[in-house]
Amino acid sequence: MRITVIGCGYLGAVHAACMAELGHEVLGIDVDQAKIEALSAGRAPFYEPGLPELLASASATGRLRFTTDISEAAGYDAHFVAVGTPQKKGENAADLTYVDAAVTSLAPHLQPGAVVIGKSTVPVGTARRLAGIVAAAQPDATLAWNPEFLREGFAVEDTLRPDRLVYGLPEGGAGDRAKSVLDEIYAVALANETPLVVAGYETAELVKVSANAFLATKISFINAIAEVADVTGADVTAIADAIGYDARIGRRFLNAGLGFGGGCLPKDIRAFQARAGELGADQALTFLREVDAINMRRRSRAVDLTRELLDGSLLGKKVAVLGLAFKPESDDVRDSPSLDVASQLRAQGARVIAYDPQAVPNAKRLHPELDFADSAEEAASAADAVVLLTEWKQFRNLDPAAFGAIVGNKNILDGRNCLDPEQWRAAGWRYRALGRP
Numbered sequence: 522m523r524i525t526v527i528g529c530g531y532l533g534a535v536h537a538a539c540m541a542e543l544g545h546e547v548l549g550i551d552v553d554q555a556k557i558e559a560l561s562a563g564r565a566p567f568y569e570p571g572l573p574e575l576l577a578s579a580s581a582t583g584r585l586r587f588t589t590d591i592s593e594a595a596g597y598d599a600h601f602v603a604v605g606t607p608q609k610k611g612e613n614a615a616d617l618t619y620v621d622a623a624v625t626s627l628a629p630h631l632q633p634g635a636v637v638i639g640k641s642t643v644p645v646g647t648a649r650r651l652a653g654i655v656a657a658a659q660p661d662a663t664l665a666w667n668p669e670f671l672r673e674g675f676a677v678e679d680t681l682r683p684d685r686l687v688y689g690l691p692e693g694g695a696g697d698r699a700k701s702v703l704d705e706i707y708a709v710a711l712a713n714e715t716p717l718v719v720a721g722y723e724t725a726e727l728v729k730v731s732a733n734a735f736l737a738t739k740i741s742f743i744n745a746i747a748e749v750a751d752v753t754g755a756d757v758t759a760i761a762d763a764i765g766y767d768a769r770i771g772r773r774f775l776n777a778g779l780g781f782g783g784g785c786l787p788k789d790i791r792a793f794q795a796r797a798g799e800l801g802a803d804q805a806l807t808f809l810r811e812v813d814a815i816n817m818r819r820r821s822r823a824v825d826l827t828r829e830l831l832d833g834s835l836l837g838k839k840v841a842v843l844g845l846a847f848k849p850e851s852d853d854v855r856d857s858p859s860l861d862v863a864s865q866l867r868a869q870g871a872r873v874i875a876y877d878p879q880a881v882p883n884a885k886r887l888h889p890e891l892d893f894a895d896s897a898e899e900a901a902s903a904a905d906a907v908v909l910l911t912e913w914k915q916f917r918n919l920d921p922a923a924f925g926a927i928v929g930n931k932n933i934l935d936g937r938n939c940l941d942p943e944q945w946r947a948a949g950w951r952y953r954a955l956g957r958p
């Protein structure tokens with residue numbers, strides 16, 4: 522199949538490389554010249570495990586090419602739309618400018634029989650509206666909605682071996698034709714018995730935002746329990762383990778700590794609420810406001826705990842921040858709880874020295890006022906407190922005795938409940954965590 526992928530960011534670049542890996546002929550298109558130059562040279566424009574290897578193997582086969590020129594999309598059979606849908610400035614709603622621009626610029630180049638496949642996360646109702654733009658430009662083209670569930674850090678694995686596929690299709694023969702194109706694209710996953718849900722546009726759009734709303738709710742649920750654990754001396758990690766043994770609940774996404782961030786969960790739960798409101802279902806999702814509020818309270822709690830560790834004042838204290846990315850195995854700092862806490866600590870008078878294995882360049886662009894180190898040891902040198910905010914493996918594996926010899930004072934905040942409190946206390950550290958004594 523000849524495929525274009527429009528938008529080569531965290532989602533699109535991985536999707537394009539994986540489609541080429543599956544044997545398709547792929548053209549990646551983006552308006553960002555620097556990104557296209559990097560990808561054309563076989564360089565991943567961001568950190569994602571496995572992506573550099575896929576780009577190298579795709580360039581060897583010649584099946585993957587990149588361009589900034591949308592007119593090169595002419596003659597391709599299927600076009601994935603993977604551009605950003607960020608939160609609008611000062612509002613909860615999603616900004617659809619990029620999706621609209623991508624589909625509008627693609628429309629004149631559609632050949633008869635082409636299928637436009639939406640991957641971006643959009644408010645329900647968007648697909649039906651975009652289908653109108655596609656039909657007006659090329660009556661024999663079809664629009665399908667095929668939401669994506671990849672996780673950053675596992676994006677290649679999730680794309681090559683998805684846990685389910687969802688097709689949102691129009692009614693009638695056009696839907697049948699789009700389904701056979703999608704089936705051909707995903708032939709390998711389907712042969713491996715990946716569950717497939719075929720539905721209408723609105724259902725497919727809602728599957729995506731419902732999944733993210735559920736995940737966000739699960740995290741905020743355990744973080745709410747952590748707040749109660751904090752005032753009772755209970756241990757939220759033991760609570761999560763115990764309730765997680767119940768197969769109806771499950772242990773995954775019950776890691777209490779600094780809460781969720783990134784380019785997806787925060788903006789998606791806000792956009793979902795905004796869209797429900799526009800549709801007259803205002804009451805349905807008011808609980809998501811609480812999910813968001815619980816999540817944001819984790820950040821101020823982390824700042825307060827750091828101040829407590831420093832005997833009530835952050836002023837002039839040297840604080841080593843370990844972790845800036847919104848999660849490990851990613852360089853993404855969009856709505857990163859860790860970067861937010863680092864910046865709040867500085868705003869409240871601490872001398873912050875931050876380190877992250879991958880995210881320093883992105884963090885520096887957003888917060889040039891912070892000081893950055895080249896290693897955890899450099900950040901922690903003579904520090905009054907260490908705050909661990911993103912649970913990279915190298916931080917989880919720190920040796921409390923060796924690390925204790927570097928710092929000024931052995932104070933540590935475990936913002937992700939990822940260290941062994943007993944081991945750190947035994948090495949002489951004052952250990953604090955969110956939701957754990």
Ligand SMILES: NC(=O)c1ccc[n+]([C@@H]2O[C@H](COP(=O)([O-])OP(=O)(O)OC[C@H]3O[C@@H](n4cnc5c(N)ncnc54)[C@H](O)[C@@H]3O)[C@@H](O)[C@H]2O)c1
Pocket residue numbers: 527528529530531532533550551552553556603604605606619622623626640641642643669670671672673784785
């Ligand atoms: N990042 C993820 O893990 C993930 C997973 C599933 C779904 N999504 C959804 O996928 C979409 C993209 O997310 P992302 O994280 O990849 O965003 P991103 O910002 O990393 O990438 C978006 C890309 O689209 C490009 N772009 C913007 N307008 C364009 C246009 N008119 N033509 C061509 N390219 C254009 C941008 O230059 C950028 O490179 C969002 O809707 C997001 O919610 C993301």
Ligand SMILES: O=c1ccn([C@@H]2O[C@H](COP(=O)(O)OP(=O)(O)O[C@H]3O[C@H](CO)[C@@H](O)[C@H](O)[C@H]3O)[C@@H](O)[C@H]2O)c(=O)[nH]1
Pocket residue numbers: 642669670671672673674733736740773774775776777778779780781782783784785786847848
């Ligand atoms: O138990 C947990 C699990 C996650 N997190 C945090 O939640 C955020 C999101 O994590 P994760 O969902 O793993 O990362 P994303 O790459 O943002 O992936 C989510 O968002 C994507 C974009 O929509 C979807 O495709 C994925 O299915 C969905 O998991 C991160 O800040 C994590 O630190 C927790 O605090 N506790």
